[in-house]
Amino acid sequence: MSVPDLSVEIAGLHLRNPVMPASGCFGFGREYARFYPLNQLGAVVTKAVTLEPRLGNPTPRVAEAGGGMLNAIGLANPGVRHVAAVELPWLAKQGVPVIVNAAGQTKDEYVEVVRIISASGLANAVELNVSCPNVKAGGISFGVSPQVLEDLVCSVRKVCSLPLFVKLSPNVTDIRQIALAAQAGGADGLTLINTLIGMQIDIRRRRPVLANKTGGLSGPAVKPVAVRMVYEVTQVVGIPVIGMGGIYSGEDAVEFIMAGASAVMVGTANFTDPFACPRIIAEIAQFMQEHGIGSLAEIRGCIA
Amino acid sequence: MLLTVTDTARIAHGIWQLTLTGTFPYDTVQPGQFLMIRIGAGLEHVLRRPVSIAAVTEDSLAIVFRVVGKGTQWLSERKAGDGLDVLGPLGTGFPLPPAKARVLIVGGGIGAPPLYFLAERVQPLSDRLDVALGFQTQADSFWVDRFAVLGNLKLATDDGSLGLKGTVIDAVESLAADGLKWDYVYACGPIPMLKVVKQCFASQEVQGYVSLEERMACGVGACYGCVCQTGGGSGTRRVCADGPVFDWNGVVL
Numbered sequence: 218m219s220v221p222d223l224s225v226e227i228a229g230l231h232l233r234n235p236v237m238p239a240s241g242c243f244g245f246g247r248e249y250a251r252f253y254p255l256n257q258l259g260a261v262v263t264k265a266v267t268l269e270p271r272l273g274n275p276t277p278r279v280a281e282a283g284g285g286m287l288n289a290i291g292l293a294n295p296g297v298r299h300v301a302a303v304e305l306p307w308l309a310k311q312g313v314p315v316i317v318n319a320a321g322q323t324k325d326e327y328v329e330v331v332r333i334i335s336a337s338g339l340a341n342a343v344e345l346n347v348s349c350p351n352v353k354a355g356g357i358s359f360g361v362s363p364q365v366l367e368d369l370v371c372s373v374r375k376v377c378s379l380p381l382f383v384k385l386s387p388n389v390t391d392i393r394q395i396a397l398a399a400q401a402g403g404a405d406g407l408t409l410i411n412t413l414i415g416m417q418i419d420i421r422r423r424r425p426v427l428a429n430k431t432g433g434l435s436g437p438a439v440k441p442v443a444v445r446m447v448y449e450v451t452q453v454v455g456i457p458v459i460g461m462g463g464i465y466s467g468e469d470a471v472e473f474i475m476a477g478a479s480a481v482m483v484g485t486a487n488f489t490d491p492f493a494c495p496r497i498i499a500e501i502a503q504f505m506q507e508h509g510i511g512s513l514a515e516i517r518g519c520i521a
Numbered sequence: 522m523l524l525t526v527t528d529t530a531r532i533a534h535g536i537w538q539l540t541l542t543g544t545f546p547y548d549t550v551q552p553g554q555f556l557m558i559r560i561g562a563g564l565e566h567v568l569r570r571p572v573s574i575a576a577v578t579e580d581s582l583a584i585v586f587r588v589v590g591k592g593t594q595w596l597s598e599r600k601a602g603d604g605l606d607v608l609g610p611l612g613t614g615f616p617l618p619p620a621k622a623r624v625l626i627v628g629g630g631i632g633a634p635p636l637y638f639l640a641e642r643v644q645p646l647s648d649r650l651d652v653a654l655g656f657q658t659q660a661d662s663f664w665v666d667r668f669a670v671l672g673n674l675k676l677a678t679d680d681g682s683l684g685l686k687g688t689v690i691d692a693v694e695s696l697a698a699d700g701l702k703w704d705y706v707y708a709c710g711p712i713p714m715l716k717v718v719k720q721c722f723a724s725q726e727v728q729g730y731v732s733l734e735e736r737m738a739c740g741v742g743a744c745y746g747c748v749c750q751t752g753g754g755s756g757t758r759r760v761c762a763d764g765p766v767f768d769w770n771g772v773v774l
Contacts, residue, residue, distance in 0.1 A: 244743035248762070251741070264745070272748075272757050279738040279746035281568045281592070286738065293745045293757065437564040465564060488738045489559065489567045491608065 221505035222512040223498065225259070227457045227479045228380040228405035230314055230342055232259035235513060236470065236498045239461050239484030240265055240318035240344060240384070241290065245304040246311065252491045256312035257498065259480060263304070265320040265346045268330050270296035275428035280417055285436030285463070286485055287415050289429035292320055292349070297330045305339035314341040316382065322352040324369055327359075332376040342380040345373060345404075348388075348411045348433075360386040360411075363398035370402025382459065385409040387439075387446055396450040408459040408482060409450060410443045436485040437463040444476050451477025451518055465493065467500020477518040526603045527581065533656075533663040535588050536631065537597040541605060542581040550577050551614030552639035553732050553766040556584065557740035559606035560592040570596065571737045571761070574610060575634035575664075576641070585634035585663065611740055615639050615730055615766050618705040623649040625696070625703040626672070627718050629689050629710025630656055635732055636709050637664055640671040643707075651675070651696050651703070655689025655710070658682045690717050703727060708769075716774040729769040735760040749773065 223234035237260040243249055246261045255261055273293025280287045294300070300317070308315045317340045321327035327345065334340050347360035347369065359369050360383075370383055383399040385392060387410040396407055412433025417426040425431075443462020451458050460478030464470050465486045473481050486493035510516055524543035532538045557569035570592045576583040588597050599605065615635075618624050624647045628636045633654055644650055650672030656662040659682035668674050676684025677692040685691050689710065702725075708718045709732040719729060735747035742762025749760055750773040758764060758772065 242739070242744060244745075248739070248741045248743040272750075273745060276746075276748060277736040278748070279568070279736050279744070281566060284565055284567070286567050288738065288744075288746065290745050293748065436567045485567050488740075488744065489564075489569065491739075491741065 219511075221502055221510060223502060223505075225480050225513055227459070228342070228382065230260070230380055232314060232480060234259045234498050234501070235474065235480035236494050236501070237262050237316070237480065237482050238487055238494055239482035240346065241288075242484040242487045245300070246308055249487070249491060250311070253495050254311075257495050258313050260314040260316050260341070261308060261311065262316045262344060262482060263300070263308070263318055264294055265292050265318045266294050266297045266300045266330060266334070267292055267320050268297055268326045270294065270299065277426060277428055278432075280426040280432070282415065282417050282434060283438065285434050285438035286488070287417055287427055287432035287434055288412070289427050289432035291429065297333045301333055301337040301339065305337055309339045315339070316342040316344050318344045318346050318384070320346040320349050322349060324372055327369060328372050328376055331373045335377045335379050340379060342382060343377055344382040344384050344408055345370065346384050346411070348384070348386040358386060358388070360395060361389050363394050366395060367398040367402040370399050370404050374403035380405040382406045382408050384411055385450070386411045387442060388414050392446050393449050393453045396454050400454050400456050404456060406457045406459065406479075407450060407454065408461065410439070410446050410462045413439055413442065435463070437465060439463050440469065444472055447473055447478050448476040448520075464497065465489070467497050467502075467504050470497055470501050471504050471516065474513055475516050475518070475520050479517060522607060524605050524607050526599045526601055526605055528601055529599060531597070532585065534658075534660045536585060536661070536663050537588065538575075538583060538585045538663075539596070539599060539605075540581055540583050541607070545582065546610070547577050547579055547582060550574055550582070550610045552642050553614030553635050554610035554612050555635075555765065556607045556609035557611060557737070558596065560595050566592055566595070568738055569608065569740060571740055573635035573732070574638060576638050585631075587631045608740060612761055612765050613763060615707055615732070617642055618647060618728075620646050621648045622704040623647065623702060624651070625693070625706045626650070626652045627689055627693055627706065627708040627710070628652070628654045629714040630661065632708075632710030632714075632732070633664065633668075636707065637667060639707055640668060644671045649701075649703075651701060653677070653689050653692035653696060655692060655714075656683065689714060690721065693718065693721055697721070706730070708732070712774055715769070719769045719774060730766055731769045731772070731774065732766045733760050733764050733772070737761050
């Protein structure tokens with residue numbers, strides 16, 4: 218049969234394939250451009266960007282946890298103005314759509330960060346990281362309350378002329394309610410799941426392994442949770458979903474697509490194998506070829 | 522890239538040496554650079570382990586590491602003929618001194634291996650090479666003979682079972698007490714040790730470099746997992762990409 222079509226149209230973006238690195242696992246792309254041309258990817262997703270530069274948390278910031286890893290980087294980034302002036306012009310020349318992950322501690326900060334990214338003309342979409350603590354609400358994350366999230370997305374929407382994705386936290390009671398709130402606020406698409414909050418203790422030293430005590434769990438260990446949440450969310454929303462959580466192979470990616478995802482993000486796997494993304498793209502094509510699948514639309518949500 | 526283990530040896534208490542061969546840019550490796558080594562074939566271990574390069578020939582390299590957990594335990598169980606998935610050489614290594622410089626190399630425990638490779642490169646350049654190494658006990662020491670061939674070696678152990686009774690700082694002070702002066706000082710070991718080494722030379726015109734260790738995820742500068750603070754504490758540098766070797770005046774120890 219002919220070469221399968223891996224392209225996807227998602228919230229107005231045309232991606233040549235459904236695979237992109239997950240925010241935070243790929244910097245601003247420069248480090249992985251040493252390994253392969255970034256235009257092999259469906260898109261590049263940047264590290265989270267805040268209004269002001271952030272140094273991040275004390276170290277240790279990362280730790281392995283059976284079949285996964287914990288991280289508490291603390292949104293270290295050079296600030297949105299530096300990113301717009303230095304990183305995005307470079308990324309814009311790589312021949313691949315660029316999705317900028319935006320974060321903040323207040324609604325006003327999110328709005329300003331997204332306004333600058335949108336106005337830069339150098340990004341193709343925005344991904345809103347709503348797992349950050351809301352400093353005006355006692356540090357509770359924006360992404361755990363449907364009302365707070367809808368209001369945030371609504372405010373950001375007004376200054377964002379680009380496709381707007383909202384990245385959902387899995388650390389909630391019912392992710393469907395959160396997903397519906399993001400949709401109601403005007404999101405063009407959803408990405409999920411962000412990391413699950415975890416903790417690991419060094420029993421010989423009798424203290425947490427991470428300096429921050431807790432951190433986000435990612436990697437193969439979270440995959441079944443992520444597949445379940447992608448399935449639940451795509452059952453109730455009308456906007457496209459990009460799935461992620463422990464994707465290490467083309468077969469893992471196909472699993473998310475069958476659960477209902479339109480595309481996938483690959484995070485931790487980049488650390489295990491810097492060539493993970495191009496390998497997964499090739500493996501998806503191989504799976505489609507072997508199973509007579511002509512396009513991803515044929516299998517998207519096919520289990521439902 | 523896939524390298525093949527050609528030789529393995531337990532060279533001290535909990536310390537292992539592996540010799541690796543295969544296609545690798547051996548001629549480009551700088552002393553102080555490291556490998557990120559994949560642990561296991563499955564997905565239990567998702568993070569590679571950073572291990573410094575201890576010696577290089579034209580067709581092989583040696584790594585020396587301490588078993589500290591499951592990952593390094595797995596690494597120590599490799600046998601000759603096994604394949605090893607490595608990424609490297611990574612990071613920014615030690616800048617070599619100018620010709621005729623007087624050089625001191627200071628290593629604490631498992632900080633010593635990258636310094637051996639450095640000493641090999643420094644020895645033909647320098648007018649004088651002194652090496653101070655500290656280990657917990659003689660049973661923890663390794664590569665002492667190899668270092669001794671390259672320079673004037675002063676050893677210290679906590680219990681006095683090898684060399685001076687004391688720390689590597691006592692070894693440095695003993696060398697200094699002989700009236701020795703250095704232009705370049707290179708150190709690798711635990712942070713408290715590096716801090717004291719730097720303090721020892723605070724009042725002298727010395728160019729100092731330290732190699733730092735930190736838990737890493739990507740190993741290539743993308744994840745910001747392994748950072749240290751810059752001199753004024755106003756910024757951070759990535760240990761894996763900007764380091765692991767830094768001018769000791771440029772980072773907070």
